[in-house]
Amino acid sequence: FTLFVRSGQRHANAVSGVLxxxxxxxxxxxxxxxxxxEPAHYQPLGWLFFALAGIAGPAVGRVCFFHSIHLMGVARAVPLNSTMPLFSAIAGIYVLGEKPGLYILAGTVLxxxxxxxxxxRRGESQPIRGEYLLIxxxxxxxxxxSHMLRKLGVGVxxxxxxxxxxxxxxxxxxxxxxGQYLPRGLRPSLMVKKAWLTYSIGGLLNTLSVLLHLYGLHYGDLTIVIPLAATAPLWALLLTAIFLRKLERITWPILLGTVAVVVGGALVAGRAL
Known part of the structure; x- marks a missing residue:
């Protein structure tokens, strides 16, 4: 969906895209x-967790991610966002009391x-400003x-x-x-017709991924689900090698990164078996 986010930049800002x-x-x-x-699903505490997760994730987190793609491009925003498993592992260990073990921690780092x-490093060489990194x-x-709150919510x-x-x-x-209190250039605007096509497709794909993610959290530990979800760039690499071999070159860093992801995923998946 990041490709649609990048394309939608021509028509509307990140806040509009997320909305x-x-x-x-x-x-x-x-x-x-x-x-x-089912009547048992009426759990105000669980709904509160979901609402807070919505503010942290689909609102603030997704806007930051979309905006970072607009500012730096997919090639730089995605790897920075890929540090998420480390933060999720910390939350799972110290907040939810999960015990991931050495293998899952090593797999997360890999x-x-x-x-x-x-x-x-996929062809973008402009310098990165400090505020872009923070975003x-x-x-x-x-x-x-948001992932931690989702785990709490789906448990209730x-x-x-x-x-x-x-x-x-x-x-x-x-x-x-x-959004009404943001600078004028960042305020939400839903009146641009062309933005609805690209951002709608990206939003539906993103929502599907979140839905599958919630099912994963319902059946597995946070420290297992999040690292496995972070293998998304691996699938992007495989699709690139199949469909875009004439446009993108597979380099040694990419190959070594693929090996690291596969090994790390094996360590995490081995803990789940």
Whole structure:
């Protein structure tokens, strides 16, 4: 979905893009929430966790991620965001009381290093300003906070469709209201028709990934799910090698990064078996 985010930059800013993605995702999410509804899913505490996760993730974290892609490009924003497993591991250990063990910690580090090797340095050579780095790392921090809250929420109210619906509503409302106080160039604008196509596709793909992520959190530990989710750049590399071999060259750092991701994923997956 990062390719659609990058393309949407021509039509609207990051805040607008996130809002559009949340809006188009709501109808199917609400249908799924109603379809899977059970009286036991009414858990105000769980809903509160989901709402807070929506503010941290789909709102602040996703805006920071989209904006960092706009500022630095996919090649630099993605590896910085790939540090998220480290923050999630810290949250899982010290907040949720999970015990990942040495293998999962080593696998997490390998995955992070591998993702950086895979996605870094793909033809963008402009210098990176300090505030750009803070925005990109901020997305990783807020996403990690959101993941921890999602884990708490799905543990109390185990309906992923309901959870992501609450997250989307809370995040969208927070983003629209707070967005009115941002500088004029960053305020949300939903009137650009061309922005709706690219950001809608990107938003739907992103929402699908979050939904699958919630199912993962429901059945697995935070310190297992997050590192496995961070292997996304590996799949991007494979698709590039298949469909874009004439446009992009597979370098040694990318190959070594791939090996690191595979080994790290094996360590984490081995703990889950």
């Amino acid at each position: 559009i993605g949340l809006i188009v995702s709501m109808p199917p999410l609400l249908v799924g929430a109603v379809w899977m509804w 995955i992070v290093l591998g993702c950086m090797g895979i996605t870094a 990109a790392l901020g997305s990783a921090v807020f996403f990690s906070i 109210s185990p309906n992923p469709f309901l959870g992501i619906s609450i997250m989307s509503i809370a995040g969208g409302v927070f983003l629209y209201i707070s």
